[in-house]
Amino acid sequence: MEILHTSLLVLVGLLGSLAQQDLEKKTMIFPEASNTARVVLRTVHQQPLTSFTVCLRAYTDLNRAYSLFSYATKQSDNHILLFKPKSNQYSVYVAGAVVTFSVADNPVPKPQWEHICASWESATGIVELWLNGESLPRKGLKKGHSITPEASIIIGQEQDSYGGGFDVNQSFVGEITDVYMWDRELSPDELALVGSDSRLSNYLIDWKSLNYEIKGYAVVKPTQFG
Ligand SMILES: *[C@@H]1O[C@H](CO)[C@@H](O)[C@H](O)[C@H]1NC(C)=O
Numbered sequence: 001m002e003i004l005h006t007s008l009l010v011l012v013g014l015l016g017s018l019a020q021q022d023l024e025k026k027t028m029i030f031p032e033a034s035n036t037a038r039v040v041l042r043t044v045h046q047q048p049l050t051s052f053t054v055c056l057r058a059y060t061d062l063n064r065a066y067s068l069f070s071y072a073t074k075q076s077d078n079h080i081l082l083f084k085p086k087s088n089q090y091s092v093y094v095a096g097a098v099v100t101f102s103v104a105d106n107p108v109p110k111p112q113w114e115h116i117c118a119s120w121e122s123a124t125g126i127v128e129l130w131l132n133g134e135s136l137p138r139k140g141l142k143k144g145h146s147i148t149p150e151a152s153i154i155i156g157q158e159q160d161s162y163g164g165g166f167d168v169n170q171s172f173v174g175e176i177t178d179v180y181m182w183d184r185e186l187s188p189d190e191l192a193l194v195g196s197d198s199r200l201s202n203y204l205i206d207w208k209s210l211n212y213e214i215k216g217y218a219v220v221k222p223t224q225f226g
């Protein structure tokens, strides 16, 4: 009986920390700066990536650098990284190389939800950064590279090693929702569908069927918008 009880506790503990859930109309809140709070995302893909698209929505009043999406491998801690070095800059890293997209400084201090998509394809190296449905002038890097599938994927912290090396000054504080990833470059029409919350196919990461684990102080709550 004692053994059964212990096994049940272990099972409940595992189920509690490892979930696969439909998070439609839910947001992950990172309530405070730390070098611990994070959400680990898992994918099932096995093939090297020769292109990808990552989309998410973020809402924050941070006025310093922060990480939005950190995909580290044993080869590169910045194998895929969406990073904001400043409030008007968006950086996309692939295998340690980086391109940075600049927008006008927002003169309105009110924080706003931002819908951000980044894509890359190996054949041309072209990186696209879509901000609230608009593509910024395209740049490129790492033509011909392919991305290792075994990855540690983290929201809330920036990895400087595989699954670790977090810096409180690059942590995300605020809300993140609608995180998706595909192993292809989405077309403008598909990106418009993502912006209007329509379903596409072949997700690597799917917010509506998310395999995730919360570590530290991060909280899932209903969104405050429709
Ligand atoms: C974070 O930033 C603060 C303020 O700039 C600084 O004092 C502190 O040393 C930084 N912490 C780390 C771990 O870099």
Ligand SMILES: [Ca+2]
Pocket (backbone or CB within 6 Å): 077, 078, 158, 159, 160, 161
């Ligand atoms: Ca890093």
